[in-house]
C-alpha cells in the first residue's frame with residue numbers, strides 16, 4: 001500500500017475545553033473559503049469501546065476518562081487506512097446509551113484529517129501517526145461550567161450526575177493522564193474554541209498544507 005499525503009492534526013485537552021468547537025470552526029470556515037471537501041474531522045469519542053453486552057447499571061459505572069475506555073487500536077487502524085487512501089467506517093457513539101449504536105459513518109480519504117479527543121496524546125502509537133498536535137489549555141473551572149450546561153442540555157444528564165462523575169473520574173483522570181500529555185503537544189492554545197488568533201494561525205497552516 002502506498003502512503004499518500006494525508007496530514008493528521010490532533011486536538012487534545014480537557015473535556016469541554018473547546019476541542020470540538022475549534023475543529024469544526026476551522027473546518028467549516030476553510031470549506032466556505034476554499035470550497036473544498038479535503039478536510040475531515042474524527043472524534044476520539046466515536047472510539048469508546050462497545051458496551052452493548054453490559055447492563056445499563058454497569059455501563060454508567062465505567063471510567064470514561066481512562067485510556068482503557070477507548071479502542072485506540074481501531075482508531076489507529078483507521079488513521080492508517082486513511083493515510084493509505086482507503087475509506088473507513090467510523091462508529092457512531094451514544095452518550096445516553098453509553099455504547100456504540102448500530103450506525104457507522106463512511107469517511108472517504110482527505111488531504112487533512114483533524115482528530116479531536118481528550119486522551120489522544122497519551123497513546124504512543126497514535127502520537128507516531130500524528131503530524132501536528134495541539135493542546136487546548138482552558139482552565140478546569142471553565143471546562144466544568146461548560147460541561148455542566150452541555151451534558152444536561154445535550155447528553156441527557158442531571159446536575160447531580162455530572163457533579164458526581166466530575167469528582168470521581170473526570171478531574172482525577174485529567175490530572176493523571178490529560179494534563180501530563182500536554183508535554184507532547186506542538187502548540188498550546190489558551191482559553192479554547194473562540195481563541196480567534198489561534199484559529200487563524202491554524203487555518204493559515206492548513207491552507208499551506210492544502211496547497212502543497
Ligand SMILES: Nc1ncnc2c1ncn2[C@@H]1O[C@H](COP(=O)(O)OP(=O)(O)O)[C@@H](O)[C@H]1O
Pocket residue numbers: 013014015016017018019020021022116146147150191192193194195
Ligand atoms: N470559548 C468558548 N466560549 C464559550 N463557550 C464555549 C467556548 N468553547 C466551547 N464552548 C462551549 O462549551 C461546550 C463544550 O465545547 P466543546 O467544543 O464541545 O468541548 P470539547 O470538544 O473539548 O469537549 C460547547 O457547548 C461549546 O459550544
Ligand SMILES: Nc1ccn([C@@H]2O[C@H](COP(=O)(O)O)[C@@H](O)[C@H]2O)c(=O)n1
Pocket residue numbers: 014015016019020045048064065094095096097098099117118170
Ligand atoms: N458514555 C460516556 C462517554 C463519555 N463521557 C464523557 O465524555 C468526555 C469526553 O468527551 P468530550 O466531548 O467532553 O471531550 C469524557 O470526559 C467522559 O467523561 C461520558 O460522560 N459518558
